[in-house]
Structure formats: C-alpha cells, structure tokens
Amino acid sequence: MEVKVEASSGLRREMRVVVPAERVSKAVDERLKRFASRAKLPGFRPGKAPFKVIQQQYGESARLDAISDIVNQTYPEAVNQAGVNPAGAPKIDITAEKSGEALEYVAHFEVYPEISLNPLSQLKIERPVVEVGEADVERLVQNLRKARRTLETKTGPAAKGDVATLDFLGTLEGEAFQGGEGKDVTIELGSSQFLPDLENGIVGHAAGEQFSVDVAFPEDYRAENLKGKTAQFAVTLKEVKEPVLPAIDEAFLKLHSVEEGAGEAGLRAKCRTALEKERDKGVRNQLKGQVLEQLLAANPVEIPQALIAQEIPRLREEAVSRMNMANVPKDKHAELLPDALFEQQAQKRxxxxxxxxxxxxxxxxxxxxxxxxxxxxxxxxxYEQPEQVKAYYRSRPEMLQGLRAMVLEDQVVDTLISGVTPTDKTLSLDELLNPQRPAQG
Incomplete structure (x- = not known):
C-alpha cells in the first residue's frame, strides 16, 4: 500500500493512499461469496446459484461495499504507516476506483499540534490567605435563620427587608409604557428585584397608602425607549409583611443536624467547619484558575478546528442543563444557542x-x-446518604471517569505549582468566594 502525506495549510494534511488491485479484487470476491451464500434467485435453490450469475446480479453492489470496507480498514493502517496523529474524523475523497484497478483515495484531516512548553518556573501565583472569622460564622447562622423565616403582617411603615405587595403603573411624559404595569406584585425591599428607586420609594410608606415615585432607568436598560429616562410610578401599597426569624432552639438545631445537647455553640462550630471547607475549596479553585490561565497565556497553541467542532456541542448541552431547557426539543438547541456563542470558550477549553x-x-x-x-x-x-452517592458514582463509568479527569487536572496544577513560590494575598472570605461581587462601600 502506497501512502503519501502532504501539508495543505497549518495543521491540515492530505494523505493519498493507493490500495493494490489484488486487495480490492479479493475484497470484492469475499463480498460476492457472502451474497452467494444467502442469495435467492429464480430457478436456483438458496445459496446454489452459479458464481457468474451472482457476479452479474450483485457485482456492482459488492464492489461498492468492498470499497467502503477497504477504506475503513486501510485508513488506520495508512495513518500508522505515515506516522501522523489525526485530530478528528477525516473527510475521504475516492479519486480512482475502476474495476480491476488499484483503489486510490485522499483523506483530508487535521493533526494535533506539536507543543513545546515554556519553562513552568516562570508562573507567578498569588495564594489567598483567608481567615474564617466570627462575623462570617454569624452571617451564615443568620442566613440559616432567614431561610426558615416567617412573614407577619405589619401596620407601620415599610423598611428594608420587609415584603411588600403592591400595584403600580408607570408613565413616561404622561403616557403609560409597555411593561410598566403590575398587579399584586410582591417585592422584598432591598433585594434589588426591581429598580432601586422603586424599592427605596416604598420604604417609609404603610399598607393602604397611594403615592408616586420617580424612577430613573439606567443608560444600559434593555428597553430602548426607557434608557436614561425618568418615569413616574403611581403605587398602591396593599400589604406589608415583616420577616420573623426563628429562635435557635432545639427544634431549629435538630433541623440542621446539630448533636443533641450541643446547643447554639454546636451550630456555630458546624457552620465554622462548613465555611472552612468552602474556604479551602475556594483557595484551590483560585490557585487552579491562576495556574491554568498562565499556562495558556505562556504557551500559545494552534488548535485543530475539528476539536473545536467536537467541543461546541458539549458546551451547548452544558448550557442547556444550566438553563433548565429540558422541555426544549433537542433539534432546537442549536437554533437557540448557535455555535458562535461557544466558539471562544471551546477554543480555550x-x-x-x-x-x-x-x-x-x-x-x-x-x-x-x-x-x-x-x-x-x-x-x-x-449528601444525606453518602454511601448511596458513592455507589451511584462507582456504578456509572462515565461519571467516575469525569471525577478521575478532575483529580488528574488537580495533580497537574500541583505539579506546576511545585516549582513556584507563591505570594500570599490576604482576602476576606466574601472576597474569596464572591470575587465578582462589587465591594461594599
């Protein structure tokens, strides 16, 4: 078998393959014999028709099937013979396939790039140093209480944290606008569910009051006709409820699996342990992010388009899962989430x-x-049933493989960091876990 590889451009290769006529003829004959063993032709018992009749009846079909088989068989042989490493499936063009002659085809594919890593000691790593303080523990305790709060009707003026039910009608220069009306709308004041001016304008008013609030829309607001404009909202405040937090009693402690008799101190100890676990995970994630970003920046690499094309559908399905699009037909996913949305992320990954x-x-x-x-x-x-979770992972090879890949990636990060002396950087727990949150002034 003759094999010749030529570079067309970048990582693209053209591999020309010539398969001897004898191999083609042998493959065709084997196909015809299979046809002969089960062929049912008029005037002949099954499998007893003369070979010449079989050739006349099935020759062309056998030749096409044989060519397909030969290409599938010889492509990996040719790749091995040529010593190339294809990235993705090839595009095959048959260039010669006459009966009794050699089969010739061209395989078009990309190869993996040759990578030579720059010195890894040049990485510059900032290691977060984070102490879990009493204020962090207190914040978590209060969040646990807020998660089980009750709401009680309030007769006095509304304050931040209260839940208000209201009707509103917005007008711009005296004219109502689309999306500016709401009936029996519930707002937790101070939660930024609505524009700040509207939420702040409700504070200080009591249930039963009717009043007007000026609301400024930001310059980047999604509705073009409202960008940078100030609208007037007529508000009818129907009901105000204030949150009541549960006491940290035995019932509350039991709900959070605190050992009997440990009291509030046991809850706080459990909260501290949970926060320290999150802290450690956050530190690992930050270190990993820094290392991988610098590895990428220090080592530009040419990327096979075939691998990007393979990665985009995986990213799309991850997005579908995150966006709870289970009810959207699968054939609509690419239309709603086109390839262009994932191109850059796929290249990076x-x-x-x-x-x-x-x-x-x-x-x-x-x-x-x-x-x-x-x-x-x-x-x-x-999880509440850890043994069941472990058994679930171990019974599903694809999930266990994903876990192994994550661990191996962590080991790579450890290897890269091992030759580097990180610089310590003191952060608060909130800065570590919520790096995108604006600093509170």
Missing part, C-alpha cells in the same frame, strides 16, 4: 486540554487513585 496533556506527558504525571477516593468521599459527604 481545547487549548487547555492539549497543554494539560503535554504536562502529563513531559512531567510523567500519573493518576493518584487514593485522591480519586478522597474526592469521592468529600463529594458524597455533602
């Missing part, structure tokens, strides 16, 4: 995958199975 693979190869990183077990233990500990 593929590039990182290639670089991580190179680190694994050059640094001889091997999966630590004990870390896989530890990761599964930590994940299962967040």
């Amino acid at each position: 593929v590039a990182l995958g290639l670089l991580i693979g190179e680190v694994i190869k050059t640094q001889k990183v091997q999966l630590d199975t004990s870390r896989v077990d530890q990761a599964l233990e930590e994940m299962a500990a967040d």
Whole structure:
C-alpha cells in the first residue's frame, strides 16, 4: 500500500493512499461469496446459484461495499504507516476506483499540534490567605435563620427587608409604557428585584397608602425607549409583611443536624467547619484558575478546528442543563444557542486540554487513585446518604471517569505549582468566594 502525506495549510494534511488491485479484487470476491451464500434467485435453490450469475446480479453492489470496507480498514493502517496523529474524523475523497484497478483515495484531516512548553518556573501565583472569622460564622447562622423565616403582617411603615405587595403603573411624559404595569406584585425591599428607586420609594410608606415615585432607568436598560429616562410610578401599597426569624432552639438545631445537647455553640462550630471547607475549596479553585490561565497565556497553541467542532456541542448541552431547557426539543438547541456563542470558550477549553496533556506527558504525571477516593468521599459527604452517592458514582463509568479527569487536572496544577513560590494575598472570605461581587462601600 502506497501512502503519501502532504501539508495543505497549518495543521491540515492530505494523505493519498493507493490500495493494490489484488486487495480490492479479493475484497470484492469475499463480498460476492457472502451474497452467494444467502442469495435467492429464480430457478436456483438458496445459496446454489452459479458464481457468474451472482457476479452479474450483485457485482456492482459488492464492489461498492468492498470499497467502503477497504477504506475503513486501510485508513488506520495508512495513518500508522505515515506516522501522523489525526485530530478528528477525516473527510475521504475516492479519486480512482475502476474495476480491476488499484483503489486510490485522499483523506483530508487535521493533526494535533506539536507543543513545546515554556519553562513552568516562570508562573507567578498569588495564594489567598483567608481567615474564617466570627462575623462570617454569624452571617451564615443568620442566613440559616432567614431561610426558615416567617412573614407577619405589619401596620407601620415599610423598611428594608420587609415584603411588600403592591400595584403600580408607570408613565413616561404622561403616557403609560409597555411593561410598566403590575398587579399584586410582591417585592422584598432591598433585594434589588426591581429598580432601586422603586424599592427605596416604598420604604417609609404603610399598607393602604397611594403615592408616586420617580424612577430613573439606567443608560444600559434593555428597553430602548426607557434608557436614561425618568418615569413616574403611581403605587398602591396593599400589604406589608415583616420577616420573623426563628429562635435557635432545639427544634431549629435538630433541623440542621446539630448533636443533641450541643446547643447554639454546636451550630456555630458546624457552620465554622462548613465555611472552612468552602474556604479551602475556594483557595484551590483560585490557585487552579491562576495556574491554568498562565499556562495558556505562556504557551500559545494552534488548535485543530475539528476539536473545536467536537467541543461546541458539549458546551451547548452544558448550557442547556444550566438553563433548565429540558422541555426544549433537542433539534432546537442549536437554533437557540448557535455555535458562535461557544466558539471562544471551546477554543480555550481545547487549548487547555492539549497543554494539560503535554504536562502529563513531559512531567510523567500519573493518576493518584487514593485522591480519586478522597474526592469521592468529600463529594458524597455533602449528601444525606453518602454511601448511596458513592455507589451511584462507582456504578456509572462515565461519571467516575469525569471525577478521575478532575483529580488528574488537580495533580497537574500541583505539579506546576511545585516549582513556584507563591505570594500570599490576604482576602476576606466574601472576597474569596464572591470575587465578582462589587465591594461594599
């Protein structure tokens, strides 16, 4: 078999393959014999028709099937013979396939790029240093209480944190506008569910009052006719309820699985442990993010388009899952979430995958199975039935494989950090866990 590879452009390759006529003829004959063994032709018993009759009846079909088989068989042989590493499936063009002659075809594909990593010691890492303080514990305790709050009718003026029920009608220069009317709308004041001017304008008013509030729309508001405008809202405040937090009593402690007799101190200890666990996870995630971003920035890599095309559907399905689009027909996903939305993310993910693979190869990183077990233990500990969760993962190879990939990636990060001295950076717990949240003034 003759094999010749030519570079067309970048990572694209054209591999020309010539399969000897003898191999083609043999494959066609084998196909015809299969037809002969089960053929039912008029005047002949099943499987007893003369071979010449079989050739006349099924020759063309056998030849086409044989060519398909030969291409499927010889493509991996040719790749191995040529010593190339294709990225993605090839596009095959048959260029010669006459009966009795050699079969010729061209396989078009991309190859994986050759990667030479820059020195990994050049990474500059900031390690978050975060103390879990009493204020953090208190905030979590109060959040647990708020999650089980009750609402009681309030006769006095509304305050931030209260829940108001109201009707409103917005006008702009005396004219009502689309989307500016609401009936029996419920707002938690201070929660930023609505524009700040509207929520703030309700504070200080009591149920039964009717009043007007000027509401300024931001310059980047989604409705073009309201951008940067100030509208007047006529408000009828129907009801105000104030939240009442539950006492930290035995019933409340039991709901949060605090040991009997441990009291509020036991709840606070449990909250501290949970926050420290989140802190440790947040520190790992920040370190990992820094390392991978710098690995990517320090090692530009040419990316095969075939791999990007494979990654985009996976990203789309992840987005579908996050956006709760289970009821949307699958054939509509690409229309609602086109490829262009995921192009940049796919490029980054593929590039990182290639670089991580190179680190694994050059640094001889091997999966630590004990870390896989530890990761599964930590994940299962967040559920009420941890043993069932572990059994569920172990019974599903694809989920266990995902966990192994995550652990191996963490090992790569550890390898990259091992040659670097990080600089400590003090952060609050909120700054660590909510880096995108604006600083409170």
